[in-house]
Amino acid sequence: MAGTSFYSATRLIAEREIKSLLHTKGFWIGLGVIVVGIFAAAILPSVFGGDPDKVAAVGPEMSRVLAGTDLEVREVADVAAAEELVRSEEVDAAVVPDTTGDSPSGVRVVALDDPPTDIVAQLTVSPPVDLLDDATVGQGERQVVIMVFALLFLMFGVGGTAIAQSTVTEKQTRIVEILVSTIPVRALLAGKIAGHALLTLGQVLVLAVAAPIALSIGGQTELLSVMAPALGWFVPFLCLGFVLLAAMWAVTGSLVSRQEDLGSTMGLVMMLVMGPYFAVIFFSDNATVMTVLSYVPFSAAIAMPVRLFAGEAQVWEPLASLGLLAASVVLIVMLASRVYSGSLLQTGGKVRLTKAWAHAD
The missing domain is CATH 3.40.190 (D-Maltodextrin-Binding Protein; domain 2)
Known part of the structure; x- marks a missing residue:
């Protein structure tokens, strides 16, 4: 692959990551659990009912x-x-x-x-x-949408750990030394992000097909029609949010040389995944906090679509929030690229961020 262009190298790495993940049982089990969960959430309430009103x-x-x-x-x-x-x-x-x-x-x-x-x-x-307090969207519908968006963001965000694990495996087996001798380090990072982002988009499409079927069987087709506009905004927010986290997951993997050491570097990223989930769940009724969360890059993917669904956001707000998220993605990917290139070939223990930054090409 000597002389391979950045684009070609990125494409090759992306294909490699996709094929590698598609051949793992964990990927299919995880997707199956999500699909089964959607059907269960749509059907079980109508089967078992609930407490009397x-x-x-x-x-x-x-x-x-x-x-x-x-x-x-x-x-x-x-x-x-x-x-x-x-x-x-x-x-x-x-x-x-x-x-x-x-x-x-x-x-x-x-x-x-x-x-x-x-x-x-x-x-x-x-x-x-x-x-007494007429609202565009009912409280029950609002809570369902919040739970769906928050859980999807959480599952796909945590799923980014596969990028970190892949990076550590390449360092531990020293395959990375062969890879970087033939392709640019930044193309390796870009390929990993692109490959996993495409897999995430593919899973979203699967869920987009499964959800209407599940809601139809459960007799909840009206809920789908209510959620559809918000889902249209949720997809681009989710994809950009995943790229943001994917770059950080790759860095967490590049800073260590053994799988058992990965836990020492993934705390910050895990907090940035779990934080938005709990913040939106706990503050869903606080308009001021939800407005702030809809402009914070790590929580915008959940908060802004929820506000749009509830009719609480102006027309220009999702565009501004999406633009801010896109700019944050560019900045984080650039910073992650420098740290990644400076730490990828260093072995023997956890690499400090300052050292990785200093050794970047």
Whole structure:
């Protein structure tokens, strides 16, 4: 491969990484677990159901309206008390007397931000529904989207450890010395990133096919139509976010010469993978924190699509966030390339970052 151009060398390494990973059982087992998880999440709720919905009823008359239903009824004295229970989310909805004359049944249903279709369906006559805090997207739908995006980012981010393991294996077996004698070191890094990024995109396409089938079997096709616009933004954010992390995973592998030493260098990258997952889960209801997270490169892949899904982001915001993420990718890849080239051929123990930086070509 002497005289191989940077592009050709990158392509060859990418093909090598893809073929190598496709021949491992772990790759297929991991993808299978994700697909099975999607089907389980879509189908099991409709099979096993859940706890009965909690409803506040104003006075004995409203309690009698709910007699014979599968609802957990909590009787209160007045409408104000019922609305307070709804706002505090102690109950899912409240059944109150209709004072407007619009309801043929003489009752109205009060909910927080999402029409309680399961509760309304159990009433003899469908009453009007009043929302105390009308939202573009229901809270339940929002939580589902957050969990899906966060888990996918977490799984693909952690999957980048394969890049670090591959790099350590090449150093430990001294194959890397043969490789760098025929191709540029930076082409080796670029090929690894490109190969694993293409594999990640391929897995996303598999999930894009599996998800509609799973949701259709589980009777949740409406959720897919709601999620579709956010998914359109999530894919480019996920791909750029993976490239960002992939460059850092490659560096963690280049700093050590044995697989058993890899744990000493991967702490920071693992934190950058796990941090966004927990941050979005814990602060999903905090608009200010979610806005900040949507512009932080390591969490933007989750936070910005979620804000778009909920209708909380302006039209220009995803473009600005994606541009900032792309610029961060370029910067991190450049820095990682220098450290990678300065540490790849050094063996005998963990290489300090300052030493790797000083020995870069």
